[in-house]
Ligand SMILES: C[S@@+](CC[C@H](N)C(=O)[O-])C[C@H]1O[C@@H](n2cnc3c(N)ncnc32)[C@H](O)[C@@H]1O
């Protein structure tokens with residue numbers, strides 16, 4: 001694409017669009033129609049349909065230091081006395097679910113996210129996982145994964161997690177450039193990162209992955225290239241190459257640097273293009289929206305088999321439809337209903353102590369939501385819709401049929417019979433493609449920010 005046409009293209013498509021880790025996206029949940037009794041009913045129904053298999057996401061929100069780019073729900077503190085009461089609350093919250101679920105529980109997945117899970121001492125992590133798995137069966141093919149920041153991860157953390165059955169680890173890097181690290185307040189050496197990486201490999205973690213972000217303040221194309229050269233030495237199984245979500249209206253800490261420091265539009269697009277090209281040259285294959293994996297990696301195999309799935313944790317290989325979120329701000333997805341926990345640690349803990357599910361918001365999916373959700377997921381996970389779009393006849397089909405030729409004209413998709421296939425450009429702008437199927441966006445001005453931009 002020529003520079004001028006690229007600019008026109010970006011002006012058109014670089015809008016504020018959801019990331020579709022859920023459909024409907026959280027800001028469009030219908031709180032008035034949400035009913036806890038119905039949520040419980042739907043949760044248990046999926047549990048029974050899944051023969052008792054569950055995936056757990058546990059949110060551990062504490063971090064010692066604040067990275068100013070971060071859009072996650074976190075609580076900054078150096079006071080480690082918060083650990084004990086928080087773990088107690090999470091175990092108690094799980095006991096509410098155990099009470100609700102009518103049958104033996106088989107744990108397929110546990111993901112510890114944050115915040116910084118390794119803010120917690122190895123003893124507390126052991127107490128947490130033992131408290132959660134007690135009385136449940138852990139599937140033989142379980143996947144236990146954890147997000148770590150190398151500066152706060154000791155060998156003992158890794159040994160403890162490995163002994164508890166953890167087999168996947170994502171190591172947060174973002175960028176090794178010292179200028180960027182200074183601007184985002186995250187000074188992290190290559191040596192420390194490589195140490196955690198090698199230890200995890202030696203201890204037998206099967207998937208050792210790295211998170212990178214493009215579009216960070218102060219970042220340059222050359223800087224990204226240098227970071228990728230260092231990452232290449234480590235040979236991670238998967239690399240997440242996320243677009244920096246600049247959401248200063250939500251994450252006030254992002255106002256600490258100037259807007260001019262943040263690459264946007266064409267500059268950010270070139271960073272993505274170069275990073276993507278170099279990742280492909282390093283032997284990784286693009287999978288989903290922002291992931292790159294080795295050919296033999298499970299994510300890539302699931303993609304080839306058409307079995308990739310997407311939920312609040314991002315892309316996953318598990319087809320499990322019941323994901324229970326524990327901890328402050330965690331989201332539970334029963335496939336036909338969503339709920340999100342209280343975000344503030346104290347409110348979350350108080351509710352749990354009072355014996356109630358700490359739910360702050362929720363949504364019960366209508367039949368129409370469910371059809372659209374399946375459609376959006378199939379495009380995001382398989383690069384093509386495996387459901388004919390005539391199935392959307394109950395939805396806003398006239399609008400969809402008007403938009404499809406425009407996406408075809410711009411080289412994002414091609415229509416084959418009654419199905420849609422993403423073209424290479426469409427894979428990069430998949431959020432924009434699937435947005436035409438999102439009913440909740442119909443009357444919205446796409447330039448009013450609720451979501452981060454596509455690039
Ligand atoms: C909860 S954080 C990671 C765990 C750990 N606390 C760390 O910092 O390494 C999960 C990942 O989210 C991504 N992330 C956080 N804020 C982001 C933002 N504003 N835009 C894009 N990705 C972001 C980063 O890649 C980060 O590694």
Ligand code: SF4
Nearest residue numbers: 063066067070114115
């Ligand atoms: S990036 Fe990680 S360590 Fe930094 S503030 Fe966010 S959650 Fe905490």
